[in-house]
Amino acid sequence: MTVFTSSAQRSLDDPGFRDHFLRLIGDGDEFGAVEAVTALLDQGVPAQRIMADLITPAQQRVGELWAANEWSIAREHAATAISERALAAVAARSNVRPHRGRLTIACVDGEWHALPVRILAETLRLDGWRVDFLGASVPGPHLVTHLHQTGPDAVALSCMIATRLPRAHAAITACRAAGVPVIAGGRGFGPGGRYAEKMGADAWAGSAEDAVARLAIDWPPVIDDPSTSAFLGDDEYTWVVRHRADLIATALERLAAAYPKVRRYDQRQADATAEDTGHIVDFLAAALYVGEDRVFTDFIDWTNSVLTARGVPPEALAAGLGVIRDQLHDWPGCLRLLDAGSIRLRPPADAD
Ligand code: B12
Incomplete structure (x- = not known):
C-alpha cells in the first residue's frame, strides 16, 4: 500500500490518495486534510475536481463505514467537520466574479x-x-x-x-x-x-x-x-402524520410481546429502537405522500442492512412493522406498504 508522508508531494491521480484523505479525516487530522487539498490547489488541480473526486467520495465512504458499524457516529461527525474545513479551504481560494444570474x-x-x-x-x-x-x-x-x-x-x-x-x-x-x-x-x-x-x-x-x-x-x-x-397527501397520509406520536408509543408498548428480546435491551438499545420506530412511521407517511411504495421498501432494505451490521436480526424489524400494522387496519395503503416491507425481510427462499 502507498504511504503518503507529505500531501504536498502527491496528486489526485496517485493511486491511494483518496484512502490517504479518508485516513486523515477519519483520524481527526484537520491540518493534514487542509494541507492535502491546499497542496492539490498549488499543483493546479481544479477546485471542482477536489470537491467532486476527493471530498465527495470520501464522505460517501464515511457513510458506508458508519452504516457497516465500522465507524461510530462520533467518528462520522468528526470526519464530516474536517471535510467541511477542507471544503472551506478550497472555497477560500476561489475568486470567480459572478457573471451569470x-x-x-x-x-x-x-x-x-x-x-x-x-x-x-x-x-x-x-x-x-x-x-x-x-x-x-x-x-x-x-x-x-x-x-x-x-x-x-x-x-x-x-x-x-x-x-x-x-x-x-x-x-x-x-x-x-x-x-x-x-x-x-x-x-x-x-x-x-x-x-x-x-x-x-x-x-x-x-x-x-x-x-x-x-x-x-x-x-x-x-x-x-x-x-x-397542490398538496398530494390523502386521508391516510394525514391520519398517519396526525397520529404519529400515538402510533410510535403504542408500537413500543406492544413490541416486547412481539419480540421478547427487547426486554433485555439497555437504555441505548431502547433509544435506538424508539428512533427506528419513528423512522418507520415517517417513511410510511412519505411513501403515502409520494404515492411510491419504493420510498418505503428502499428504506426497509437500508434499515435492515444497518441493523444487521449491528447484530439485530430481520425478525426484530419485522416485529416492529407488525406492531405498527396492528394499529392501521382501517388504512389499506398502509397495510400494503407494511406488507411489502415485511416481504423484504423474509429469507430469499420465502419471499415472493
Ligand atoms: C455527514 C452525514 C450526516 C451529517 C450531515 C452533516 C452535514 N453538515 O452535512 C448528519 C449527522 C447531520 C446526518 C444526519 C442523518 N443522516 Co446522514 N449522512 C451523512 C453522510 C455520511 C455524508 C453526507 C455527505 O456529505 N455526502 C457527500 C455528498 C457530497 O454526496 P452526494 O450525495 O453525492 O452529494 C451530491 C448530490 O447529492 C447532489 N446534491 C445534493 N443536494 C443537491 C441539491 C441540488 C439542487 C442539486 C442540483 C444537487 C444536489 O450534489 C452533491 C454534490 O455533488 C451520508 C453518506 C452519503 N453517502 O452521502 C449520510 C446519509 C445521507 N445519512 C443518512 C441517514 C440515515 C441520516 C439520519 C437519518 C441518521 C439518524 N439516524 O439520525 C440523519 C438525518 C438527519 C436529517 N433529517 O437530515 C443515510 C441516508 C440513508 C437513506 N435511507 O437514504 C446516509 C446515506 C448514510 C448511509 N450510508 O446510510 N448525516
Missing part, C-alpha cells in the same frame, strides 16, 4: 445534510453564479421571504432523506408560486431523481457538475400553473 441554495425544512449543498454552492460559484447559500433546514415561509428580498433566477433545493419529501413539495410549490423555478437534488428525491417531477421541481440534477450543466442549458424553464401541483 443569482441562485438561492437551501436544504428543505428538517434536512440537516448541509455539506452536499455546500459543495453544490461552491461548484456553482466557480461557474460564475452569484449564490445565496442558506444551508441546512430552511423553513418554507422563510425561504419564500428570502426570494422576495433577493429575486434569484432559481432555487436549488436539497433533500437527502425521503421523509422530507412532503416538505420539499410544499417548498417547491411556494417557490414556483413566487415565480422562481426550482432545481432539485439529493438522494431523497429517489434513484435518478424519480420523485422530483412529482414534487413539482422544474429540473433535477444528480451532482454539482450535473447542476452546472443543467443550469447552463435552457434555463429558466417556462413555469406552468403552480396550482396544478
Whole structure:
C-alpha cells in the first residue's frame, strides 16, 4: 500500500490518495486534510475536481463505514467537520466574479445534510453564479421571504432523506408560486431523481457538475400553473402524520410481546429502537405522500442492512412493522406498504 508522508508531494491521480484523505479525516487530522487539498490547489488541480473526486467520495465512504458499524457516529461527525474545513479551504481560494444570474441554495425544512449543498454552492460559484447559500433546514415561509428580498433566477433545493419529501413539495410549490423555478437534488428525491417531477421541481440534477450543466442549458424553464401541483397527501397520509406520536408509543408498548428480546435491551438499545420506530412511521407517511411504495421498501432494505451490521436480526424489524400494522387496519395503503416491507425481510427462499 502507498504511504503518503507529505500531501504536498502527491496528486489526485496517485493511486491511494483518496484512502490517504479518508485516513486523515477519519483520524481527526484537520491540518493534514487542509494541507492535502491546499497542496492539490498549488499543483493546479481544479477546485471542482477536489470537491467532486476527493471530498465527495470520501464522505460517501464515511457513510458506508458508519452504516457497516465500522465507524461510530462520533467518528462520522468528526470526519464530516474536517471535510467541511477542507471544503472551506478550497472555497477560500476561489475568486470567480459572478457573471451569470443569482441562485438561492437551501436544504428543505428538517434536512440537516448541509455539506452536499455546500459543495453544490461552491461548484456553482466557480461557474460564475452569484449564490445565496442558506444551508441546512430552511423553513418554507422563510425561504419564500428570502426570494422576495433577493429575486434569484432559481432555487436549488436539497433533500437527502425521503421523509422530507412532503416538505420539499410544499417548498417547491411556494417557490414556483413566487415565480422562481426550482432545481432539485439529493438522494431523497429517489434513484435518478424519480420523485422530483412529482414534487413539482422544474429540473433535477444528480451532482454539482450535473447542476452546472443543467443550469447552463435552457434555463429558466417556462413555469406552468403552480396550482396544478397542490398538496398530494390523502386521508391516510394525514391520519398517519396526525397520529404519529400515538402510533410510535403504542408500537413500543406492544413490541416486547412481539419480540421478547427487547426486554433485555439497555437504555441505548431502547433509544435506538424508539428512533427506528419513528423512522418507520415517517417513511410510511412519505411513501403515502409520494404515492411510491419504493420510498418505503428502499428504506426497509437500508434499515435492515444497518441493523444487521449491528447484530439485530430481520425478525426484530419485522416485529416492529407488525406492531405498527396492528394499529392501521382501517388504512389499506398502509397495510400494503407494511406488507411489502415485511416481504423484504423474509429469507430469499420465502419471499415472493
Ligand atoms: C455527514 C452525514 C450526516 C451529517 C450531515 C452533516 C452535514 N453538515 O452535512 C448528519 C449527522 C447531520 C446526518 C444526519 C442523518 N443522516 Co446522514 N449522512 C451523512 C453522510 C455520511 C455524508 C453526507 C455527505 O456529505 N455526502 C457527500 C455528498 C457530497 O454526496 P452526494 O450525495 O453525492 O452529494 C451530491 C448530490 O447529492 C447532489 N446534491 C445534493 N443536494 C443537491 C441539491 C441540488 C439542487 C442539486 C442540483 C444537487 C444536489 O450534489 C452533491 C454534490 O455533488 C451520508 C453518506 C452519503 N453517502 O452521502 C449520510 C446519509 C445521507 N445519512 C443518512 C441517514 C440515515 C441520516 C439520519 C437519518 C441518521 C439518524 N439516524 O439520525 C440523519 C438525518 C438527519 C436529517 N433529517 O437530515 C443515510 C441516508 C440513508 C437513506 N435511507 O437514504 C446516509 C446515506 C448514510 C448511509 N450510508 O446510510 N448525516
